[in-house]
Amino acid sequence: MDKTFVENILSKGSNKDVRSGAIVEVEPALCMSHDNAGLVIKKFREIGKNKVWKPENIAIILDHRAPAESIKTANAHKTIRDFVEEQGIENFYDIGEGICHQIVIEKSLILPGQIGVGTDSHTTSYGTVAAFSTGIGATEMAALWATGKIWLKVPASYKIIIKGNIPNGVFAKDIILYIIGDIGCDGAIYKSIEFYGETVARMTISERFVLSNLSMEMGAKSAVIPFDRVTQEFISNKGVFTFEPIFVDKNPQYEKVFEYDISHIEPQVAFPHSVDNVKPISKAKNIKVNQVFIGSCTNGRLDDLEIAARILEGKHIDKKTRLIIGPASKRIYIIAMKKGFLDTFLNAGAVIINPGCGPCLGAHQGIIADGEVAVTTTNRNFKGRMGSPKGKVYLVSPATAAATAIKGEITDPREFL
Numbered sequence: 489m490d491k492t493f494v495e496n497i498l499s500k501g502s503n504k505d506v507r508s509g510a511i512v513e514v515e516p517a518l519c520m521s522h523d524n525a526g527l528v529i530k531k532f533r534e535i536g537k538n539k540v541w542k543p544e545n546i547a548i549i550l551d552h553r554a555p556a557e558s559i560k561t562a563n564a565h566k567t568i569r570d571f572v573e574e575q576g577i578e579n580f581y582d583i584g585e586g587i588c589h590q591i592v593i594e595k596s597l598i599l600p601g602q603i604g605v606g607t608d609s610h611t612t613s614y615g616t617v618a619a620f621s622t623g624i625g626a627t628e629m630a631a632l633w634a635t636g637k638i639w640l641k642v643p644a645s646y647k648i649i650i651k652g653n654i655p656n657g658v659f660a661k662d663i664i665l666y667i668i669g670d671i672g673c674d675g676a677i678y679k680s681i682e683f684y685g686e687t688v689a690r691m692t693i694s695e696r697f698v699l700s701n702l703s704m705e706m707g708a709k710s711a712v713i714p715f716d717r718v719t720q721e722f723i724s725n726k727g728v729f730t731f732e733p734i735f736v737d738k739n740p741q742y743e744k745v746f747e748y749d750i751s752h753i754e755p756q757v758a759f760p761h762s763v764d765n766v767k768p769i770s771k772a773k774n775i776k777v778n779q780v781f782i783g784s785c786t787n788g789r790l791d792d793l794e795i796a797a798r799i800l801e802g803k804h805i806d807k808k809t810r811l812i813i814g815p816a817s818k819r820i821y822i823i824a825m826k827k828g829f830l831d832t833f834l835n836a837g838a839v840i841i842n843p844g845c846g847p848c849l850g851a852h853q854g855i856i857a858d859g860e861v862a863v864t865t866t867n868r869n870f871k872g873r874m875g876s877p878k879g880k881v882y883l884v885s886p887a888t889a890a891a892t893a894i895k896g897e898i899t900d901p902r903e904f905l
Contacts, residue, residue, distance in 0.1 A: 491507070514638060523552040585817065796890040
């Protein structure tokens, strides 16, 4: 029987011929942690080991509460910095470098055909470059640092085919929200998703990132866009030529197959308080907004900022609405500055924050108050996610977010395109 992507990559990683449902033990090429590395360090110390198994396989990126918003966080960051120096961990990125998932892809910390884990649920993002990646807990990561091994159950696989020309005003974020709205927030629990179709084939790495990143919101264990010409060019342009991509066999067995024609969909909005509470923007009229955030690992890349700047050029945000911009990395910040996007945002009345996660998880740099409404390009809208549990969070594309900031209510971006 032919194998799916996840069956092939975990067979190679475990040196066994395995199918979905099997338990395997693997040594990941990448073990990523962010600010929660402080907890991983604590658990690692409790194990009693003095040295991590392979410092070169570990990456730590400070992004969630960066710069530190409290004494507690500052002390945790200090613990992490001291540990990094003690253990000789070279893949350490301090505050301001960017969001962990963006940095992993930017810096090629994981390559096609490799296995990666991270102490963050959106570690599924690395399927963008045809890697297997999934989120794990801090205690699991501590054991991995000590032993170099982790066990996994091989997931069953879903095949998602996306076809059709993307309509004006619709973006990768709208497409994946539309899919999540159909499959449901619990519709792909512990499944490996493979994305195919003519629409996916035409997508850039940044657009594919959105698919892999948000698949976690269906419950996915991993989500991959199989290796192709786009992946090849992206990795080669970074000067990396030595890697071993994993391919899908000709006729693998999928648990479910979904097919979507997105030729006629509208921009989408995920209503509070669940990512699968998705409606077309025509059903989101007259919803007043207090704060708009454009950024995060989901939608803080250059193409996201470019479309937002295009809509905001020469305009000013609504006087009762706050607009916060958060580039996903320092590199993106610098390029956006050189291209004049940041000038456009500032002239429109926006506040630009350093690369990081702050507003997305409601840590700092723009949390919402009781009764306030936020429209955001982030990946979650659970009650209390971005601040007060008495507030409401709507998820949209960067284009919809920019249009919304101008009018002060959820707005169809096609009015400005």
